[in-house]
Amino acid sequence: MSVLEKTYRERIRPEMRAARGYANVNEVPRLEKVVINCCVGSAPDIKAALEEAMTDLAAITGQRPxxxxxxxxxxxxxxxxxxxxxxxxxxxGRRMYEFVERLIWAALPRVRDFRGLSPHGFDKMGNYTFGIRDHTVFPEIEIENVKRMFGFDVTMVTTARSVEEARDLLARIGLPFAGMRREQRAATA
Incomplete structure (x- = not known):
C-alpha cells in the first residue's frame, strides 16, 4: 500500500466524512482512476515519435500504453x-496512487515557473484534467536519452458528485492549486 493510499484511508476519508457529514464511508469521494493521454499527431515522422512516446509513457507510469x-x-x-x-x-489502484505521489512530490516541483494547477480544470462530474508540457520533469526519464519533448494530459476521475467535493478531495490529497497559500497546502498535506 502506498503512502498516499494509506493517508487517504486513515486521515483524508475520516476528515472528509466529518467535515461534510457523510452518513456512510462509501459516500466519501475517492480517486477512481487516472488517465494519461499523449498525442503526437502533428510530428513529421509520426511512427518514430509514437514509439518514443509509448516508451517514455511506459517508464513514467509503469504500465504499457x-x-x-x-x-x-x-x-x-x-x-x-x-x-x-x-x-x-x-x-x-496501487499504480494510480504511486503515480499521483510521484506527480505531486517529484514532477510538479520540477516544472519551470510553476505557480500551481489551474482550479478551472474540473468538469460537471467532478473530474479534473490538466496538462504537462514537458515529460522530462518525471525522474524516470533520462534527459540525455530524450530525442524529442512531448506533453500529455492527466485526467483524474473521482467519485465526487460536485466540483466542490472533487476540489476538496484533490486539495486534501495534495494537488497544489493556483491561488492556494503555502499554509493551506501544508495543512492539506
Missing part, C-alpha cells in the same frame, strides 16, 4: 481517419 487512433480525417493536419496518432494509459 495503448495506441489511440484519429476519429476523423483533417486535411490541414495531414490526418486520416484510423491513423495511429497517440497513446494513453489508464491507472487504477
Amino acid at each position: 495503448v495506441k489511440t487512433k484519429a476519429k476523423k480525417s483533417i486535411s490541414n493536419f495531414k490526418l486520416r481517419k484510423g491513423q495511429e496518432i497517440g497513446c494513453k494509459v489508464t491507472l487504477r
Whole structure:
C-alpha cells in the first residue's frame, strides 16, 4: 500500500466524512482512476515519435500504453481517419496512487515557473484534467536519452458528485492549486 493510499484511508476519508457529514464511508469521494493521454499527431515522422512516446509513457507510469487512433480525417493536419496518432494509459489502484505521489512530490516541483494547477480544470462530474508540457520533469526519464519533448494530459476521475467535493478531495490529497497559500497546502498535506 502506498503512502498516499494509506493517508487517504486513515486521515483524508475520516476528515472528509466529518467535515461534510457523510452518513456512510462509501459516500466519501475517492480517486477512481487516472488517465494519461499523449498525442503526437502533428510530428513529421509520426511512427518514430509514437514509439518514443509509448516508451517514455511506459517508464513514467509503469504500465504499457495503448495506441489511440484519429476519429476523423483533417486535411490541414495531414490526418486520416484510423491513423495511429497517440497513446494513453489508464491507472487504477496501487499504480494510480504511486503515480499521483510521484506527480505531486517529484514532477510538479520540477516544472519551470510553476505557480500551481489551474482550479478551472474540473468538469460537471467532478473530474479534473490538466496538462504537462514537458515529460522530462518525471525522474524516470533520462534527459540525455530524450530525442524529442512531448506533453500529455492527466485526467483524474473521482467519485465526487460536485466540483466542490472533487476540489476538496484533490486539495486534501495534495494537488497544489493556483491561488492556494503555502499554509493551506501544508495543512492539506
